[in-house]
Amino acid sequence: MQKRGDAKRQKVCHLVCSAEGATWMFEQLRDLRDLYGHEVVAVVSAAEGKLIDKLRSENIRYHVTHFATGAALPRSILRLPFSVLKLARFFRREQFDVVQSHVFATAITARPAAWIADVPVRLAMIASPFHLQARLSRTLEQATWFMETMVIPSCEWARNLCKQIGIPRSRIAPIIYYGPDEKNFDPLRVAPAGVRREFHWPEDTPLICNVAYFYHRMPKSDWMPPEVHGRGHKGHEDLVRAAPQVLRAFPHAKFLLVGSGWGPLGETYLNEVKALVHELGLERSVIFTGYRSDANRILRESNVAIQAALNENLGGTIEALLMECPMVATRVGGMVDAIRDGETGVLVNPSDSDDLARGIIELLRDPERARKLGRAGRELMNSRFTLRHTVEDLANLYEELAQARQPRQYYNIFVSIRRLLAGFPLFVYVVIKTLVMKLEARAKPVRNHLNSQPLAATEVHESGSN
Template sequence: MSGRPIRALFIVPLLKAGGAERHLTTVLPRLDPARFTPSVVCIGAEGELFDELRAAGIAAKALYLRKRQAVRALRELMAIIRHESPDVVVVSGYNAETLGRLAARLAGVRHTIMWVHNASEITPRSVVHRTVDRALIRWTSGYFGVAQVQRRFLVDERRYPADKVRIIHNGVDPELFDVTTDREVLADCGIGVDGPVVGILGSLRPEKDHETFLRAARLVLDELPEAKFLIVGDGACRSALVTLCGELRIASSVHFAGARGDVGRMLRAMDVFAMTSTTECLPMALLEAMACGRPAVCTAVGGVVEVIEDGATGYLVPPKDPARLAARLIGLLSDPDTAHRMGREGRRRVETEFRLDHSVAAAQLAIEELVTAEYARTGGVNA
């Protein structure tokens, strides 16, 4: 490497306001510039978080290409790779996993890393996708995950070599999150500031199962009619969820805030954070909520169980069980002392176990080990 920083090119579908994308936009600006020179290519549009990278001084560009333009995307990615001559290409996201690794291989980059943010097949992979994925195993240097639960998925289900899998927990910077409660944002959203608030943060997609959240809200309101429910995020399921609110007669107690850039501010307006996903990896939203000192009630899926200490920092409940979720929410909303204690313990857990600087340090070391080992073996020559 001749003592220069490692040139790392990250290829993603787009930088929308999702957990995997927030992970990228928090980690890259923290990479040590003496050790890494990162850059990013979005195959599709820029996305809501794109400007954050640019503002942090990370070179980023978007190709604005769609799925049916895969051949063109492959050609353009190859051209970018040949021009930038990265030491490693890191891919994340459905189409980036295939096109990014293919482009890296065809452009002569030996080292590629696939950073996986799911613990199950949320979208069924086509035969072509699976076939290409299997063929690329030989040319993929490492598979990074963010939760220990992914080992079974990556090794047993996807059949990636166990010695190529590394788990690097997500992390957040607790110093960026305030533990005080601030209801001012509720007034900005047109919500009354009185009454307890339960919030959920995530894209409105089927696997996030906001339907269970709303059905639990109906049960909570039967006991605590002054409660309010804040849904932060947007997506394809919004219309159906609005309709369900009407059917459950809870529309006046539920507010859809849409996608927001002020996540910390929204979290500070909540008394309790909830997550109802049927599948998760290690959700950034949960870490951010805990960093804000919010007690969490979440479904016991994926890496969520690696974060929440049941009964200490929050509660774990079964997926698709509105009654159990509602019971835990009512318990915390009715017992502010317990809620505050759990919130404090959650903040402490983030500070000790899930700090962003720990995550960045682990990522830097893992990438360096893969790249420098390869360069030592080949004498610095890509093939």
């Protein structure tokens, strides 16, 4: 295994179409620089935001560009070539050894830009299986994956989906999880938040915690997996509907919904969930805490943590298990990598409030078994799912691909011109294909043409962590 400092110093660029979230990208860049000596640069979508503050705090250089997201809109599709060319020019000027995009909406712009610029190593880290299960984005992935040196799946289900759409095994990297910084999730170092004391609850009050943003309801669109149409994909409504059954068994239990609305539409959805709580008469038992910077400390003292998503990567499973918090999660996406039913937690069926209540009650009724599952979960997370493993795996992959480069001069202007000319008809094809698929969608109901992950009762499945 590569030792820190042994690898050749490389110039690495990571991209994400955000300036707010994506703490994982910041942490990866910081540790790639500090532990492996790489020169690192971030490309982001705006000059201000929480992500920008973190980059500045560590003196990580960043560049702001326009990402042509929202590709369902004609103006976004038409603006895409200009965004790509502008970014390709930046890559050529900087002469990066490695360019790595996060999130499919980023790759729409970054992938062709790095390919045209003739970047030596081009990588797309798949932050969630979400886009691989939606009809339009899946088609775009099939049409453009060849521009990458490799794609990096971040869970087993994403890797299987890459194979299903025809990406050769030789172009699929080993799984690299989006691991959080384990220093922030050590139950021996992190003190409990004192939530019971804060809300004046008895010390034996059962606490059931869900840490997740409230995203907007997903529209019925071929850009969205069918199982999330008309739903908030984090499953907040299912958790609220499971609460009455849990409260019949544990009348004094409290449900902590930790997280804020993501943007104005997220706030609208948050208010809809609050209205559901009111409708069910659960105001005294279901508590909306809003954003909490001490979410790790809340997990530290919770009896059960919940991730009830309909479509997800790892969600908040890694963080909860690192805190040895007993975990109930839905059988979707990458959460089954972390939650091994009966070994590191309890798996339940998605969109099934009865089964979710069953899982919660099961852990509350057997605290000794719950604690055992939590300890086993932390052991598993430390073995592969932490930031240390993520950064080490990325550094090893960069070194391996650097050694396997073709013996030629990269950033070759003639290669760029040839690819630019070849890319034009591909762009036209993608535009026509997208418009045709949109017309087909209006003529018939949306169907899922991709086999979903097998589940015990149903078959359903964004996003990386919150």
